[in-house]
Every structure is written in C-alpha cells, then in structure tokens.
Amino acid sequence: MFTRADALALDADDPLAFARARFSLPVGLTYLDGNSLGALPRRTATRVGDTIAREWGQGLVGSWSEWFGWPAKLGAKIARLIGAGPDEVIVTDNTSVNVFKLAAAALSLRPERRVIVTEAGNFPTDLYMLRGLGSLTDIEVRAVAPAEIAGALDEHVALLWLTHTHYRTGAVHDMAALTAAAHAKGALAGWDLSHSAGAVAVDLKAAQADLATGCGYKYLNGGPGAPAYAYVAGRHHEALTQPLTGWIGHAAPFDFGDDYAPARGVARLLTGTPGVLGLAALASGLATFDGIDMPAAAAKSRALGDLFLDLAAEHCPALEPACPREGRGAQVSLRHPHAEPIMQALIARGVVGDVRPPDVLRFGFPALYTRYVDVWDGVEALAQVLESGEWQDSRFAQRRAVT
Amino acid sequence: MFTRADALALDADDPLAFARARFSLPVGLTYLDGNSLGALPRRTATRVGDTIAREWGQGLVGSWSEWFGWPAKLGAKIARLIGAGPDEVIVTDNTSVNVFKLAAAALSLRPERRVIVTEAGNFPTDLYMLRGLGSLTDIEVRAVAPAEIAGALDEHVALLWLTHTHYRTGAVHDMAALTAAAHAKGALAGWDLSHSAGAVAVDLKAAQADLATGCGYKYLNGGPGAPAYAYVAGRHHEALTQPLTGWIGHAAPFDFGDDYAPARGVARLLTGTPGVLGLAALASGLATFDGIDMPAAAAKSRALGDLFLDLAAEHCPALEPACPREGRGAQVSLRHPHAEPIMQALIARGVVGDVRPPDVLRFGFPALYTRYVDVWDGVEALAQVLESGEWQDSRFAQRRAVT
Numbered sequence: 001m002f003t004r005a006d007a008l009a010l011d012a013d014d015p016l017a018f019a020r021a022r023f024s025l026p027v028g029l030t031y032l033d034g035n036s037l038g039a040l041p042r043r044t045a046t047r048v049g050d051t052i053a054r055e056w057g058q059g060l061v062g063s064w065s066e067w068f069g070w071p072a073k074l075g076a077k078i079a080r081l082i083g084a085g086p087d088e089v090i091v092t093d094n095t096s097v098n099v100f101k102l103a104a105a106a107l108s109l110r111p112e113r114r115v116i117v118t119e120a121g122n123f124p125t126d127l128y129m130l131r132g133l134g135s136l137t138d139i140e141v142r143a144v145a146p147a148e149i150a151g152a153l154d155e156h157v158a159l160l161w162l163t164h165t166h167y168r169t170g171a172v173h174d175m176a177a178l179t180a181a182a183h184a185k186g187a188l189a190g191w192d193l194s195h196s197a198g199a200v201a202v203d204l205k206a207a208q209a210d211l212a213t214g215c216g217y218k219y220l221n222g223g224p225g226a227p228a229y230a231y232v233a234g235r236h237h238e239a240l241t242q243p244l245t246g247w248i249g250h251a252a253p254f255d256f257g258d259d260y261a262p263a264r265g266v267a268r269l270l271t272g273t274p275g276v277l278g279l280a281a282l283a284s285g286l287a288t289f290d291g292i293d294m295p296a297a298a299a300k301s302r303a304l305g306d307l308f309l310d311l312a313a314e315h316c317p318a319l320e321p322a323c324p325r326e327g328r329g330a331q332v333s334l335r336h337p338h339a340e341p342i343m344q345a346l347i348a349r350g351v352v353g354d355v356r357p358p359d360v361l362r363f364g365f366p367a368l369y370t371r372y373v374d375v376w377d378g379v380e381a382l383a384q385v386l387e388s389g390e391w392q393d394s395r396f397a398q399r400r401a402v403t
Numbered sequence: 404m405f406t407r408a409d410a411l412a413l414d415a416d417d418p419l420a421f422a423r424a425r426f427s428l429p430v431g432l433t434y435l436d437g438n439s440l441g442a443l444p445r446r447t448a449t450r451v452g453d454t455i456a457r458e459w460g461q462g463l464v465g466s467w468s469e470w471f472g473w474p475a476k477l478g479a480k481i482a483r484l485i486g487a488g489p490d491e492v493i494v495t496d497n498t499s500v501n502v503f504k505l506a507a508a509a510l511s512l513r514p515e516r517r518v519i520v521t522e523a524g525n526f527p528t529d530l531y532m533l534r535g536l537g538s539l540t541d542i543e544v545r546a547v548a549p550a551e552i553a554g555a556l557d558e559h560v561a562l563l564w565l566t567h568t569h570y571r572t573g574a575v576h577d578m579a580a581l582t583a584a585a586h587a588k589g590a591l592a593g594w595d596l597s598h599s600a601g602a603v604a605v606d607l608k609a610a611q612a613d614l615a616t617g618c619g620y621k622y623l624n625g626g627p628g629a630p631a632y633a634y635v636a637g638r639h640h641e642a643l644t645q646p647l648t649g650w651i652g653h654a655a656p657f658d659f660g661d662d663y664a665p666a667r668g669v670a671r672l673l674t675g676t677p678g679v680l681g682l683a684a685l686a687s688g689l690a691t692f693d694g695i696d697m698p699a700a701a702a703k704s705r706a707l708g709d710l711f712l713d714l715a716a717e718h719c720p721a722l723e724p725a726c727p728r729e730g731r732g733a734q735v736s737l738r739h740p741h742a743e744p745i746m747q748a749l750i751a752r753g754v755v756g757d758v759r760p761p762d763v764l765r766f767g768f769p770a771l772y773t774r775y776v777d778v779w780d781g782v783e784a785l786a787q788v789l790e791s792g793e794w795q796d797s798r799f800a801q802r803r804a805v806t
Contacts (some may be wrong), residue, residue, distance in 0.1 A: 020468045024456075025460075031463060033464045036464050045456055049451075051627070053427075053443070056440075056443050056603055056626055058426075060442070060755065061436045062750075063627070064440070067627055067741065093496070093497075095651030096647070096651070096675030097500060097647060097675060100646075124653065124659050124660065124661065125650035125675060129649060132647055135511075135648075136507065136536075137539045137540060167659075197654075208744065223455070224470055224679035225679045228521075228675070241538070243503075244535055244537040246499060246528050247499065247531060248528075249532070254760075254804065256570075256571070256759060258523060260527075260528055271497060271499045272497025272498050272500060273618065274628045275678050275681040277626055277628075278680050294571065347631045352463065357657075363749060386514060402467045402468045
C-alpha cells in the first residue's frame with residue numbers, strides 16, 4: 001500500500017523538484033488548482049515592480065521603444081512550449097478575442113466555405129465566440145460530439161476549431177489525426193491550447209496545425225487574466241487577414257495614416273495598445289519554464305494525476321472518475337452529486353481544487369510546483385471530507401458565485 | 404512680460420497644486436507627454452504589489468470573487484469623470500476592440516441602416532476598426548472632413564462615430580450638437596474619449612450620447628496599455644448586443660453552458676478574462692482623481708495650454724499653432740517642418756513632448772501634475788533648441804520608430 005512516505009520518496013527522486021523554488025506558495029496550503037490560476041512565480045513582484053517604478057515611472061513614454069517588442073518576444077518564448085516557430089506566435093488580447101480573430105481569419109483563407117465544426121461541450125467561450133462571429137457573417141457552426149467530429153467534416157467546412165485538452169474532463173484530442181482529417185477535406189484546423197500549453201506535449205508544427213490560441217494564466221503562470229497568445233502557421237502569414245484591425249497591428253502605426261496596412265506575419269493579430277504590466281508578469285511566468293524539458297514536465301504531470309486517481313480509487317470510493325486514464329491532460333476530474341459542498345469543505349481543510357458543473361471535482365497538477373506529497377495530502381483530506389460527512393455542514397450549502 | 408517668477412506665483416496660487424504629490428515624477432524632467440502616457444501615481448507600485456503578493460500569491464484562485472467585480476467598480480469611477488451613470492460604464496479590453504464592439508452594437512440597434520459616418524483623419528484605430536467591421540458585414544464607412552459631418556448624416560446612417568478631442572490638433576467636437584444632429588436623422592452617436600476623459604469636461608448624459616469608449620493610460624494614469632472602458636446609455640441596455648460574445652460577458656459564466664446569454668447591461672461588453680494587474684494599476688490611476696473637481700481640472704489644463712501658446716508665440720516665432728485657441732483639449736500642437744529632430748533635441752534637454760506626422764510638435768498638460776513652471780521651462784528649452792539650431796545635430800536626424 002502506497003503511503004505518505006512513498007510520496008516523499010518520489011519527491012526526493014524528482015529531477016524537476018528544484019523548480020518549486022521558482023514559486024511563492026502559501027505555507028500550509030495544498031494548491032491543486034494551477035490549471036485554473038497558476039501559482040505566483042517568486043520573481044514576478046520584482047519584475048513587475050521594475051516595470052512600474054523604473055520603466056514607467058522613470059522612463060515614461062520613452063519606454064515604449066522597449067515595450068513594443070514584448071508581444072513578439074514573449075510569443076517566441078511560448079513557441080518553444082507548443083512546437084511553433086519563434087515568428088509564428090504573438091501575445092495579444094485574451095483567448096476569447098483571439099478565437100474570434102482566428103476563426104474570421106480561417107473564413108477569409110477559405111472564402112468559398114461557410115462552416116465551422118467544433119465540439120459540443122467545448123469550453124463555452126469558444127462556442128460563444130464562433131457563434132458571435134456568426135452574428136455578423138453568414139456561417140454555420142456545427143457543434144458535434146467528439147466521436148462525430150471526423151464525420152462532420154466535408155467540403156463546406158472552412159475550419160475545425162477544437163480545444164486540445166478539455167477543461168472539464170481533461171481528455172486530450174489527437175491533434176495530428178484531427179488536423180489531418182480537416183486537411184483531407186480542405187479545411188483548416190485551429191486549436192485552443194489553454195489547458196495544454198505548459199502542461200502536455202504540444203507540437204503544432206508536427207501536427208501541421210494551422211491556427212491556435214491559449215491563455216497565459218494557467219500553466220504559463222502569467223497571473224490573473226494574463227494576456228493570451230495567437231499562433232498562425234508560417235505558410236498562412238502572407239494571406240492572413242483578420243477583422244479586428246487595430247493600429248498596433250498596422251505595418252507602421254506611428255505614421256498615423258488613414259488606411260490600414262497589416263504588419264508582417266502574426267503581428268497583424270495585434271489590436272490596440274498591449275497591457276504592459278500583464279506582459280511583464282507573463283514574462284516572469286514564462287521564465288519559470290527556462291531550462292525545463294517539456295516532455296519531462298508533461299510526464300511528471302501525468303504521473304501525479306495517475307497517482308491521484310489511484311489513491312482516490314483506494315481511499316475515496318464515493319467518487320467516480322470523470323476523466324480518461326490515458327490521453328488525459330495535467331488534470332484529474334472526479335464525479336460526485338454533491339461536488340460543490342465537498343469542494344468547499346476540502347478548501348476549508350486547506351486543499352484547493354475547483355468544481356465544474358454539474359458534478360465534477362477538478363484537480364490540476366502543474367509539474368513545476370506540484371509535489372507527490374501534495375497529491376497524497378489532497379486525497380487524504382478528500383477522503384476525510386467524504387468519510388466524516390463534514391461537507392453536509394450548512395456553511396458549505398451555498399453555491400459560490402465564482403469557482 | 405511674463406517671467407519664470409510669474410509662473411511660480413501661479414503655481415503657489417494653484418488650488419490643485421497638492422495633487423502633484425500623488426505622482427512619482429523623475430527629478431529634473433519636464434514631462435509634457437501625459438496625454439500619451441500618464442505619469443506614475445505614487446501609490447501604484449504598492450497597489451499592484453499587493454495584488455501580486457497577497458491577492459494572487461496568497462489568495463490564489465479564491466481572489467477571483469473579488470477581482471470579478473473590478474470591471475464594473477472601476478467603470479463606476481470613470482463614470483463620474485465623463486458624466487455617465489455608474490452602471491453605464493464597464494472596464495474591458497482596449498479602445499480598438501471596444502470601437503469594434505460598439506460599432507457592431509450600433510448596427511444591431513439600427514438594423515435597417517448600414518452607414519457609419521466618421522471623420523477623415525480621425526485617430527487611425529477608429530478608422531481601421533470601423534472598416535474591419537466592414538470586412539465582415541456589408542456597411543459603408545463615410546469618413547468626411549469635420550465641416551462635412553452634419554451634412555453626411557442621412558436616414559441610412561446607423562452611427563456617427565467621432566473622437567471627441569482630436570489626437571493631433573486637440574480640437575474638441577461639440578458633443579451635444581453633433582449627437583443631436585445624429586439623433587435628428589435617427590442615427591446613434593458614439594464617442595472615442597481617449598483624449599478627453601480626465602482632461603476636458605465631458606457630460607455624456609447631458610449630450611444624450613449613445614456610446615463611448617476611451618483608453619485608461621493617458622489622463623487616467625492607469626499605466627502603459629491600461630485597460631479601456633466602454634459606455635452605453637442606459638436606454639439601450641436591454642436591446643444591446645455585440646458580436647464578441649466571450650464567457651465573461653455571459654449572464655452566468657460559471658454555469659459553463661453551451662448557449663450564450665448576455666449579462667445585464669454593459670457587462671455584456673466583457674469578453675474574456677480581464678487582466679487583473681492592469682485593473683489594479685488603473686484603480687490606482689483613477690484614485691488620483693479622488694476629491695478633484697473636474698471642471699476646475701479642465702480649466703487649469705486650458706490655462707496651462709493657453710500660457711504655452713502665448714509663450715511660444717513670444718519666444719518661438721518659428722512655430723505655427725496647429726491647434727485651435729478655443730475648443731481645445733488639454734494639449735497644444737505646434738507646427739514646424741523639422742518637428743521630429745526638434746523634439747529629439749528638446750527631449751535631450753529634459754523636456755518630453757511628442758511628434759505627430761508630418762510636422763506637429765505635441766504637448767499635453769494634465770492638470771493633476773503639470774505646473775505653470777513646467778510650461779515656462781518647456782517653452783524656454785524649446786526656444787533654445789530653435790535659436791541654437793542644435794536640432795540639426797546628426798544624432799537627431801534618425802526618425803525614431805516609436806514616438
């Protein structure tokens with residue numbers, strides 16, 4: 001039987017254990033929700049403080065000569081984590097806005113086609129944004145069950161838009177196979193990598209993916225509401241257009257001309273003035289990946305999740321797995337009809353995960369700062385919450401507005 | 404003749420002089436570019452540092468219960484500065500993206516009309532975004548000279564979209580008159596307030612304006628790339644729709660439903676997860692207006708600008724005014740065929756303004772931290788740059804990429 005000592009032994013042997021020192025985590029808290037909001041890197045306060053006091057406070061408007069380069073510079077750093085070329089990624093806006101831009105870009109690259117295929121139950125903003133685009137221009141959004149995706153592709157489809165790792169179940173799509181299926185019908189394939197980048201192996205180039213976006217605030221540790229990024233395969237750069245033509249995506253913003261001319265490549269996905277403080281924090285978040293072997297990190301996250309599933313099967317028989325064992329991202333999902341009060345009781349015990357409706361308890365395992373002993377402590381607390389029935393206490397009965 | 408001692412006397416009598424202590428400005432620098440990037444409020448580093456270390460670092464994902472309220476809370480603070488109701492303004496995205504959303508909203512409020520009238524030579528992103536919207540849906544963007552605006556309004560016009568204070572000339576449109584002219588033809592009127600909010604008197608409600616947006620990083624002192632805000636008059640809230648339907652603008656984001664249902668009022672203009680660090684800095688920027696009488700601030704900015712124009716007329720005969728004397732925002736524009744090297748030479752002397760092509764030297768006078776003596780020092784340095792001819796030095800010959 002696996003014990004806490006065994007977990008500590010795994011930590012002692014973990015070649016990535018050193019990376020936890022790159023973060024500042026509350027003492028006594030077992031944080032298993034880095035898939036929702038990544039932990040605070042130790043250097044972020046100093047990094048952002050320098051941007052505020054020195055770059056803004058002293059350098060003032062002159063610092064823009066430095067800041068304007070950041071979206072491309074940070075894009076190049078993200079590129080390494082997702083198998084893209086350094087000039088194929090730009091940091092801009094949020095994931096939602098990027099979904100809109102990229103879907104519109106796909107339609108203009110396939111002007112004779114008016115269908116976008118996606119997954120029913122996809123992360124909501126992906127569905128909402130595709131349909132929002134449909135409110136302006138005549139398109140059909142086909143949202144189908146995962147098993148029906150390949151069958152929904154035909155010669156009318158401009159874009160297959162999927163989330164690589166599912167936010168609720170953690171299930172990971174086969175990016176290469178589905179991209180190939182889209183290409184076989186002449187469609188483009190685009191990917192929301194929000195729950196993948198920095199967590200699971202992603203190789204956009206090998207999969208020949210056309211488009212992608214993802215957020216900076218989960219596994220990339222960029223902080224709450226960190227800016228997102230957008231990827232477009234180099235082969236599409238010349239023909240790339242998108243409708244949110246802001247001045248920062250112009251070829252020469254400081255000419256202040258009346259007519260729009262797109263900047264080179266992915267820089268034309270920029271819209272308005274980028275939020276510099278968010279970029280500074282994202283830079284610090286991305287620096288936590290410096291020197292980290294991504295396949296090793298992904299393997300550690302999988303091992304942590306596997307251990308959580310094993311221990312939960314042993315100690316928490318009331319929970320049912322809501323995630324696949326194989327082909328799973330850096331998270332685990334377990335089902336219980338009273339997921340919400342159970343999670344609140346668990347948080348009261350100092351173990352943080354979250355809930356996704358209607359009945360899923362969700363736990364994330366970022367490789368850089370999650371320890372095997374955190375998994376052990378998390379499952380032990382969960383078992384105690386379930387066995388004691390303390391989750392039935394009235395203070396956990398109210399659903400929280402924000403989870 | 405007006406002397407430096409006179410300027411110091413005006414500062415000594417200035418009832419708003421106390422507000423300069425709310426900012427951290429470099430010693431020895433005369434900063435006259437707050438219309439491009441507002442100066443650093445003294446409390447911002449601490450405010451953002453607390454959001455990083457305590458709210459994010461310690462509170463982690465639980466702090467979202469607080470953060471989610473910020474876009475509306477900060478919107479209500481901006482509302483006071485622009486004559487809007489507290490529930491009519493939300494902080495979201497950047498100005499460019501908001502122009503797109505608001506223009507699309509206007510088209511859906513006037514579905515039988517397909518024309519947007521705007522000003523030729525408007526700030527570029529306004530023009531680019533309106534035409535970007537036109538790349539998705541069949542509309543006509545009529546960009547006309549200021550004198551032709553009223554004449555361009557007819558029964559086909561859905562929206563008159565103008566920038567209240569012109570970025571290059573500082574000329575201020577008559578918001579009430581032009582809004583009334585639009586309404587007389589059944590069109591809506593929308594305003595880009597980027598160079599107005601916090602600088603000149605704005606009363607959206609009195610003008611019966613329908614829509615507005617503006618940036619947070621100029622007179623609002625929110626920091627580089629601070630989030631922008633969007634205003635929609637309460638009478639349009641129920642019918643309001645916009646196409647960038649992100650999950651944060653949903654009525655119940657944490658239900659994670661497949662179908663979009665808009666949040667109440669202006670909250671439906673939210674798209675993806677808001678950038679919290681940018682919001683924290685904006686909160687600190689807006690706090691610099693606490694207790695400040697806006698008409699008094701606007702009057703001081705006008706007086707500073709008038710003094711700059713008077714002194715420049717006296718000491719810098721080579722410069723021609725490129726701004727109106729009356730109906731001018733909190734900035735001054737002066738024309739010279741060699742504006743770019745002159746500004747570079749001026750910056751080398753420690754006086755910061757900027758240049759707008761082809762030939763405009765631009766100076767801004769935020770009331771909260773600009774002193775009369777700064778105006779005197781700025782004009783004196785400018786006169787010396789012009790008289791000495793030092794701007795012809797080869798080190799000022801190269802045009803800067805970012806200005």
